[in-house]
Every structure is written in C-alpha cells, then in structure tokens.
Amino acid sequence: MIAYLLKRLLAGLATLVAASIVVFGVLEVVPGDPARLMLGMNASAETVQVLREQMGLDQPLVVRYLDWAGGMLALDFGESYTYSVPVIDLVTERVAVSLPLALMALALSTLIAIPVGIFSAARRGRAADTISMGAAQVGVAVPNFWFALLLIYVFAVWLRLVPAGGFPGWEAGIWPALKSLLLPAIALALPQAAILSRVTRSAMLEVLGEDYIRTARAKGMPRRYVLWRHALRNALIPVLTIMGLQFAFLLAGTIIIENVFYLPGLGRLIFQAITQRDLIVVESVMMLLVAAVIVVNFLVDLSYAAIDPRLRIGR
Template sequence: MSAYLAKRLVTAIVTLALASVVVFAVLEVVPGDPARLMLGMNASAGQVEQLRSQMGLNDPLLLRYLHWAGGILRLDFGRSYTYSVPVIDLVRERVMVSLPLALIALALSTAIALPVGIYSASRHGRMGDALAMSAAQFGVAVPNFWFALLLVYLFAVWLRWVPAGGFPGWSAGAGPALKALVLPAVALALPQAAILARVTRSALVEVLSEDFIRTARAKGLPWRAVLWRHALRNALIPVVTIMGLQFAFLLAGTVIIENVFYLPGLGRLVFQAITQRDLIVVESVVMLLVASVIAVNLIVDLSYALVDPRLRRGR
C-alpha cells in the first residue's frame, strides 16, 4: 500500500513540474507584446521599453520561469497587468463561483447517472435498457452551451423562475447565490451524467457476466443483493475514474458556460485575461487549474485502494 501511494505521489509531482514548463513555454510563444497591448499602438518605444522592464519581460527566459514557478510554490502569483491587483485576490474571488458550481454539477451528475446506469445494466437487452441508453446517447450528443441556451429560454425568459445570468455574490445570501447557479449546474451536469451513466452501465454489465456473480446466484442470493453488494462494488473503479475526470473538467473547463451565464468564475477570468493579453493571470490560473486536475486524479488513484483490496495488499 505504501509503495502504491509513493508511486502515485511521485508521478503527480513530476507531472506538475512538466505541466508548469509546458504552460510557461506555450504562453511565451504566443505572438504579441503585452506591454504594447497595454499601452496601445500610439505609445512610444521608450514607454513600451520602460513597461517591459517593470514587468520583467526583458529578463532571460529561464530566470523568468524560475521566478514565476517559485512564486507559484509560495502562492505568490504576481500582479495582474490589467487589474493592477495580486492575481491571488482575483483567484480567491473567482474560485468561490467556479468551485460551488463544479460541486453542484458533479452532485447532480452522480445523482442522475448512477441510478440510470444501474437500472440499465439490471435490464440488459430489454426495453428499459434501450430507452435509458438512447436518452444517454442524446445527452452525450447535445453540446452543453446549446442546452444552456435552451434552459435560459425556458426557465429564465419564459417561466421566469431563475435569473438568466449574473451572480449576486455570496454576500447577498445563499439562496440568491444558489439560485443563480442552478441553470449553469444543470447545463453542465446533464451531458456529464449521460457519459457517467453509459460507463456505469458498461462496467456493471461486464461484472454481471463474471463467474462469481453466477456463483452468488447459484447459492440462492437475491438478485438485488447480488447487484448492490457484489456487482456494483467491483464495477466502481471505472466509475470513480470518470467521476474524478468529470470534476476536473467541471472545475477547469467551464469557460463557455460561465460566459453564457455571465458568471465571474475562473473560466471567464482566463477568457478575459487571454483577450487582454494579461499573461501573468493566464499562466497562474491555468497552472492552478492544472494542479487541481492533477490533485483530483491523485485522489482518485488513492480511492482505488478503498475500492480494490488487492491494492491495499500491494498486488
């Protein structure tokens, strides 16, 4: 067990280091001069050069990377070129929108997908299975931004149950804040629920064909006990894997949804920083999202040991 944990931890650290190099290198080769974009095309060469010196853009590339990476390790992300405030303040403000949105969407996705996948697998080859998987296929095929626009039209424009966009902030109370996150969470959750339901169904159908399931049935165990006590636990590893990947996607990949609903989250912050050529914000937030994805995957890997006893025994 300890060897398994150590291996996963070393892998996560190495992946994080390589990701930092890739993120820094990719953004450095993006065309355009941040100083020129900030000052405008009418700025003189002297003004541009002075701003480049203040921003550290004239330093050697390796020195800039080490300075940036060291700041990331100390949670010092630098100052935004555009907003003139510490990046950590922007992140702290925006993550209070993106993180609850991702958690609500993941909870909705799991609550929908697991019962549907279990129901479909328990009726494998019958009408219920076909109907459930057809609905799941439709959910996979529909783009979440198109589905989000339908939700806005139905529940915000026509029925007027919830706001069409914006976020009042948690200072306005949990009720208004959660009400503003309902539609974005549903728009994110349903396509992910369709994927998770198909994975749950496939994993469970495969386990139900194993010899130990037939043995349990031959001993006279009820079908419900076989399904929930024996089959489901052995089918959880691919399901847990997809859930971890989905949470990472919901946290880091909400750029489109946050722009559709005008939510001041991390995805919208990255989008605005890219359009404003605010490299320090882009680098820092993208690296923070990469670190969150790696951390979630590490937690998923460690959760395997809880599901699969062979890992606890070092096999």
C-alpha cells in the same frame, strides 16, 4: 499501499513540473513581444520597456522561469496588468463561484448517471435499456450551451422560477446564490451524466458476467443486493476515473457556460484575460487548474486503494 501512494505522488509532482515548463514556454513561443501584445501595437517604446522590466522579460530565460516557479510555490502569482490587483485575489474571488458550481454539477451528474447506468445494465437488451441509452446518446451529442439556452428559456423566461443569469454573491444569502447556480449546474451536469451513465452501464455489464456474481445469484441473494453490494463496488474504478476527469473538466472548462449565464467564475476570468491579453493572469490560472487536476487525480487514486484491496497489499 505506501509504495503505491508514493508512486502516484511522484508522478503528480513530475506532471506539475512538466506542465509548468509547458505553460511558461507558451509565452516564449507566442509571436511578438508579450509586453507589446498586452499594451497594444500603438504603445510607445518607453511604456513597453517599463512593462518588460516589470514582467522580468529583460532577464535570462532560466532566471525568469525559476523566479516564476518560485513565486508559484510561495502563492505569489504576480499582479494583473488589467485589474492592477494581485492575481491570487482575483482567483480567490472567482473560485468561490466556480468551485461550488463544479461540485453541484458533479453531484447532479452522479445522482443521475449511476442509477441510470445500473438500471440499464440490469435490463440489458430490453426496451428500458434501449430508451435510457438512447437518451444518453442524445445527451452526449448535444452541447451543453444548447442545454443552457433551453433551460434559460423554460425556467427563467417562461416559468420565471430562477434568474436567467448573474450571481448575487454569497453575502446575499446561501439560497439566492445557489438558486443562481442551479441552471448552470444542470446545463453542465446533463451531458456529463450521459457520459457517466454509459460508462457505468459498460462497467456493470462486465462485472455481471463474472463467476462470483453468478455464484451469488445461485445462492439465492436478492437481485438488488447483488447489484448494489457486489457488482457496483467492483465496477466503481472506471466510474471513479471518469468522475475525476469530469470534475477537472467542470472546474476548468466552464468558459462557455459562465459566459452564457454571466457568472464571475474562473472560466469567465480566463476568457476576459485572453481577450484583454492579460498573460500573467492566463498563465497563473492555467497552473492553478493544472494543480487542481493533479490533486483530483491523486484523490481518485486514493479511492482506488480504498475500493480494491489488491492495491493496499501491493498486488
């Protein structure tokens, strides 16, 4: 078990170092001077030179990378040129929106997908299986921003049950804040639930064909007990893998949804930083998202060990 965890931890650290090199290298391969890109082509040479010194672009490449990586380790991400505030303050403010949104979407996706996948696997080849998997295929094919526009029209414009966009802030109260995140969470959750339900069905069908499942049925165990107690636990590893990937996507890939609903989250921050050429914010947020993905994958690996006893004994 310890060797398994150390191996996963070292792999995560190696991935983080490799990602930092790639993210840092992006600025080096961007055509033109990053400082001039941020200031615009009409900026004076003196202003560009001052910004180059502020960004450390006049230093050797290795020194710049080590300074940047050291700052990351000390949670010093630099200062945004556009907003003139530390990047860590921007991230802290925006993650208070994106993280609850991602957690809500993941919870909704899981609550929908796992029961649907088990229901479909237990009725393989029947009409219920065909209908549920057909609906899941539609969910996979339709983009989430189309769901978002449809939800806005139905629940915000027509029924007027929830706001169409914006975020009042957590200081306005938990319910108003959660209410403003409900439609974006549903728009994010439905396509992910469609993918997860298909994965759950496939994993369950593979497990239901095993000998120990047939033995449990032959002993007279109730069908529900066999499905939820024996089959589901052994089918969870691929399901947890997809859930980990989905959470990383929901945390990092909400750019379109946050812009549709005008939410001040990380996705919108990245979009604004790209359009405003605030490269310091872009690379800092990208590294934080990479670190979040690595942490989530490590937690998924820990869940593997909790589910599969063979990993705990080193087999």
